[in-house]
Amino acid sequence: AAKEGGRGRCEYFAPWLGERNRRLVSIEQALRDALRRGELCLHWQPRVDIEGWQVVSAEALLRWRHPELGHISPAEFIPVAEKCGVIGEIGAWVLTQACIEAQALLTGLSVSVNVSPVQLMRPTMLDDVRRALQASGLAPHRLEVEITEGIFIDDTPEALANLHALKDLGVQIALDDFGTGYSSLAYLRRFPFDTMKIDRAFMRELLNQHDARAIVRTIVDLAKVLGMRTVAEGVEEPAQLEILRRAGCQDMQGYLVARPMPVAELHDLMAHWHLHARPEPGELPLSL
Ligand code: C2E
Numbered sequence: 041a042a043k044e045g046g047r048g049r050c051e052y053f054a055p056w057l058g059e060r061n062r063r064l065v066s067i068e069q070a071l072r073d074a075l076r077r078g079e080l081c082l083h084w085q086p087r088v089d090i091e092g093w094q095v096v097s098a099e100a101l102l103r104w105r106h107p108e109l110g111h112i113s114p115a116e117f118i119p120v121a122e123k124c125g126v127i128g129e130i131g132a133w134v135l136t137q138a139c140i141e142a143q144a145l146l147t148g149l150s151v152s153v154n155v156s157p158v159q160l161m162r163p164t165m166l167d168d169v170r171r172a173l174q175a176s177g178l179a180p181h182r183l184e185v186e187i188t189e190g191i192f193i194d195d196t197p198e199a200l201a202n203l204h205a206l207k208d209l210g211v212q213i214a215l216d217d218f219g220t221g222y223s224s225l226a227y228l229r230r231f232p233f234d235t236m237k238i239d240r241a242f243m244r245e246l247l248n249q250h251d252a253r254a255i256v257r258t259i260v261d262l263a264k265v266l267g268m269r270t271v272a273e274g275v276e277e278p279a280q281l282e283i284l285r286r287a288g289c290q291d292m293q294g295y296l297v298a299r300p301m302p303v304a305e306l307h308d309l310m311a312h313w314h315l316h317a318r319p320e321p322g323e324l325p326l327s328l
């Protein structure tokens with residue numbers, strides 16, 4: 041690999057790399073320019089209160105369309121951005137852009153922004169959030185930061201300090217992908233989470249594994265005891281929704297209601313929300 045083009049920039053000629061690694065290297069190089077070239081944008085997925093059936097907030101999800109590689113999933117490029125150090129710049133852009141779009145078009149909704157564990161540990165994290173709030177005029181209590189459960193393996197003091205500082209600003213904190221990582225009860229009590237997002241993996245099992253329902257009920261009860269709101273991720277079937285409702289889960293997101301979409305489309309969806317009644321479950325596949 042030959043270094044070229046200034047600090048932090050690598051051009052590779054590496055025939056020994058496999059195809060997968062070559063793709064990662066070209067993603068890394070392209071990612072550094074993606075922001076400048078305006079290739080990044082946000083899509084929004086609504087979060088709906090299951091009992092009242094209202095849209096209560098929306099989650100900003102990053103989208104990248106590369107001119108040659110086409111659409112690249114954040115699940116693929118966020119880890120690359122974390123490794124090559126460009127996550128700070130991208131994360132700051134997402135925060136500001138999300139707050140601006142929400143303040144302009146998502147009146148009355150809270151806004152969820154995914155924050156990478158790497159970003160959370162950076163000393164500039166707090167300034168990024170303050171700048172986003174200032175630039176947009178969004179009230180701090182309307183902003184929620186989603187942090188994926190994986191980080192709590194490391195449990196760094198920097199991350200903990202930043203979480204508490206965010207809370208002091210009035211920002212809400214959600215634990216994303218709960219049930220896939222390693223959170224212990226001690227962590228759940230020590231970290232100042234407002235919201236627990238139950239991972240999509242549980243939704244698949246809800247329909248055919250009886251114990252999955254008991255597990256989800258237990259997660260919801262646990263969250264309640266700890267004073268957290270619960271959100272089910274990846275809800276696709278009316279039967280899943282009904283099981284979640286009976287378990288006392290407060291909110292849901294998923295294709296059953298809407299896929300992530302541009303902010304203007306979400307604005308339209310909300311204007312016509314009265315047409316979206318809660319889907320009826322019909323017969324549940326297993327009796328409760
Ligand atoms: P996440 O935060 O857990 O977001 C939920 C993912 O599930 C999104 O994928 C969403 O499109 C997808 N999803 C929502 N409802 C359903 C459903 O009913 N069925 C199925 N099969 N999928 C559903 P997406 O947008 O590809 O994002 C993947 C992950 O990438 C996110 O998981 C998040 O961890 C990360 N990510 C996305 N945007 C950002 C960002 O701006 N910053 C950071 N740091 N990470 C981001």
Ligand code: MG
Pocket residue numbers: 099154186216
């Ligand atoms: Mg999320």
Ligand code: MG
Pocket residue numbers: 188216217
């Ligand atoms: Mg995630």
Ligand code: MG
Pocket residue numbers: 216217237239273
């Ligand atoms: Mg998630």
